[in-house]
Amino acid sequence: MKKIQEVYQRQAYPVRVLQIGEGNFLRAFVDYGIDLANEKRGFNGSVAVVMPRAKTNTRFAAQDNIYSVCVRGKKAGKTYKENRVISCLDRVVSAYSDYKEFLQLAELPSLEFVISNTTEAGIVYSDDDAYEDKPPKSYPAKLTKFLFTRFEHFSGAKEKGLVMLPVELIDHNGQMLKKCVKAYAKKWMLGDAFAAWLDESCLFVDTLVDRIVTGYPRNDAAKYEQELGYEDALLDQCEPFAFWAIGEPSLEKRFPIATEDFPIVFTKDVDAYKRRKVRILNGAHTSMALGAYLAGLDYVGECMKDADIRRQLEQLVYQEIVPAFHKEDDSLRDFAASVFERFENPFVNHSLLAISLNSIAKWRARVLPSLMDYEQNTKVLPKWLTFSLAALLAFYHTVEKGNGCLIGYRNGKPYEIHDDAEKLDRVASWAALPDEVYVRKFLQADDFWGIDLRTIPGFYDAVLHHYELLQLMGIKSYIKKLGEYMA
Numbered sequence: 115m116k117k118i119q120e121v122y123q124r125q126a127y128p129v130r131v132l133q134i135g136e137g138n139f140l141r142a143f144v145d146y147g148i149d150l151a152n153e154k155r156g157f158n159g160s161v162a163v164v165m166p167r168a169k170t171n172t173r174f175a176a177q178d179n180i181y182s183v184c185v186r187g188k189k190a191g192k193t194y195k196e197n198r199v200i201s202c203l204d205r206v207v208s209a210y211s212d213y214k215e216f217l218q219l220a221e222l223p224s225l226e227f228v229i230s231n232t233t234e235a236g237i238v239y240s241d242d243d244a245y246e247d248k249p250p251k252s253y254p255a256k257l258t259k260f261l262f263t264r265f266e267h268f269s270g271a272k273e274k275g276l277v278m279l280p281v282e283l284i285d286h287n288g289q290m291l292k293k294c295v296k297a298y299a300k301k302w303m304l305g306d307a308f309a310a311w312l313d314e315s316c317l318f319v320d321t322l323v324d325r326i327v328t329g330y331p332r333n334d335a336a337k338y339e340q341e342l343g344y345e346d347a348l349l350d351q352c353e354p355f356a357f358w359a360i361g362e363p364s365l366e367k368r369f370p371i372a373t374e375d376f377p378i379v380f381t382k383d384v385d386a387y388k389r390r391k392v393r394i395l396n397g398a399h400t401s402m403a404l405g406a407y408l409a410g411l412d413y414v415g416e417c418m419k420d421a422d423i424r425r426q427l428e429q430l431v432y433q434e435i436v437p438a439f440h441k442e443d444d445s446l447r448d449f450a451a452s453v454f455e456r457f458e459n460p461f462v463n464h465s466l467l468a469i470s471l472n473s474i475a476k477w478r479a480r481v482l483p484s485l486m487d488y489e490q491n492t493k494v495l496p497k498w499l500t501f502s503l504a505a506l507l508a509f510y511h512t513v514e515k516g517n518g519c520l521i522g523y524r525n526g527k528p529y530e531i532h533d534d535a536e537k538l539d540r541v542a543s544w545a546a547l548p549d550e551v552y553v554r555k556f557l558q559a560d561d562f563w564g565i566d567l568r569t570i571p572g573f574y575d576a577v578l579h580h581y582e583l584l585q586l587m588g589i590k591s592y593i594k595k596l597g598e599y600m601a
């Protein structure tokens with residue numbers, strides 16, 4: 115079979131975008147959107163990708179940076195299928211092995227935008243990062259060096275400032291990134307003129323992204339290659355839905371990449387979109403995935419077809435997450451209904467184990483706010499949101515360590531538990547303790563949750579109750595029973 119680069123060619127456009135991150139999401143979202151905008155809106159821009167952690171770019175070089183995005187699902191009620199060859203990646207460099215080339219990109223006159231996705235862990239400030247490091251470790255430190263190189267190269271020219279569009283799923287991602295960059299500029303004593311250039315010539319914009327990207331379809335790869343007629347080791351799979359909220363209305367003209375297939379809202383109110391998406395979509399994923407996995411399911415699509423898990427999800431979303439919003443309106447229910455349709459997508463397999471990655475931080479950011487708001491509004495604990503923490507404790511319950519992970523067991527078969535290494539060490543050290551102590555240790559770990567969860571009235575007793583019953587009855591039977599009780 116031919117290789118993708120024998121069939122398609124890279125497009126030569128000026129590099130307008132620097133992309134920090136080479137992951138599945140950015141490739142099926144940002145690069146897809148830019149590729150489409152080149153075709154439909156004359157964006158006329160290519161992307162230089164920087165791998166923030168990986169040492170080499172061999173996977174990309176092997177196929178001349180071209181790859182396919184296979185979009186599968188339903189659109190306006192009809193089955194939708196699109197195979198798009200993404201040919202707008204100008205180059206892929208490593209911030210480590212190609213450090214010099216990375217910094218040279220700062221000298222490109224055509225560059226305008228910096229788009230990043232370094233996961234929730236990426237936008238951080240670390241005192242250990244030094245100006246002399248090649249490169250410094252954190253993403254904001256790398257960006258500071260990049261921006262300073264540009265500032266110096268163009269002698270502080272106002273029109274050479276850049277627009278930062280981070281898509282990391284953290285609150286106020288643009289402002290957090292700016293705060294870190296300014297802190298490095300100060301620590302490294304890069305001068306007042308540079309600080310002023312950051313304020314006056316650069317923009318750091320909050321944004322919120324939404325598209326379910328399931329990445330390389332490992333189980334169906336051969337089928338895809340047969341259909342496409344070429345080999346593509348970078349093939350990426352996603353749903354048709356896409357949405358980007360960008361918190362700077364003035365960018366609508368300057369960043370013209372919105373199309374019918376890639377909608378963008380330019381708004382001052384990114385927060386409202388983010389709250390809705392993170393609490394309903396991500397909150398539903400995180401609350402459901404670990405219990406459903408232990409109950410024997412592997413994919414989101416399977417959960418939607420399982421009567422007990424589906425009922426759990428409906429009760430969880432419509433009786434707990436949506437009512438927890440301070441101002442409930444129809445748009446929240448409409449959004450929730452659209453999320454259910456997206457979860458039902460029969461053409462992409464979204465793995466529960468992929469969703470389980472870093473569940474402690476996800477539960478804190480995506481589930482806890484709904485739980486606390488619900489409890490404060492009603493003085494009653496929401497049953498399914500409370501149960502979801504008991505399910506997390508059951509999923510994480512093991513003393514066995516694997517290679518950079520813990521090993522749990524489902525019906526005698528091992529599965530991997532991936533989270534922050536230090537957190538996993540502590541969790542494993544609690545696992546041999548009696549249930550009431552294991553649950554207490556988890557709940558009182560305020561560095562996990564931002565608070566001692568035992569301060570939520572009745573929460574410790576309720577989680578322990580769920581935790582003991584799910585073991586006693588078997589988690590699938592317990593989910594069924596709880597659903598019947600809630601109906």
Ligand SMILES: NC(=O)c1ccc[n+]([C@@H]2O[C@H](COP(=O)([O-])OP(=O)(O)OC[C@H]3O[C@@H](n4cnc5c(N)ncnc54)[C@H](O)[C@@H]3O)[C@@H](O)[C@H]2O)c1
Nearest residue numbers: 135136137138139140166167232233234235236325326327
């Ligand atoms: N996959 C989706 O459906 C989806 C949708 C919306 C948002 N996201 C978000 O995108 C992020 C990445 O998802 P993905 O599916 O592309 O995963 P991925 O594993 O394919 O890519 C992860 C990327 O993040 C980088 N990275 C990881 N940790 C980092 C760190 N500490 N510092 C700097 N860079 C780091 C990696 O180098 C890589 O580029 C997740 O945090 C997720 O919340 C994913």
Ligand SMILES: O=P(O)(O)OC[C@@H](O)[C@@H](O)[C@H](O)[C@H](O)CO
Nearest residue numbers: 323324325326327396399469471
């Ligand atoms: O990608 P993660 O691991 O942060 O979270 C898992 C899913 O909840 C997430 O990927 C959603 O599918 C996505 O956020 C939809 O836009």
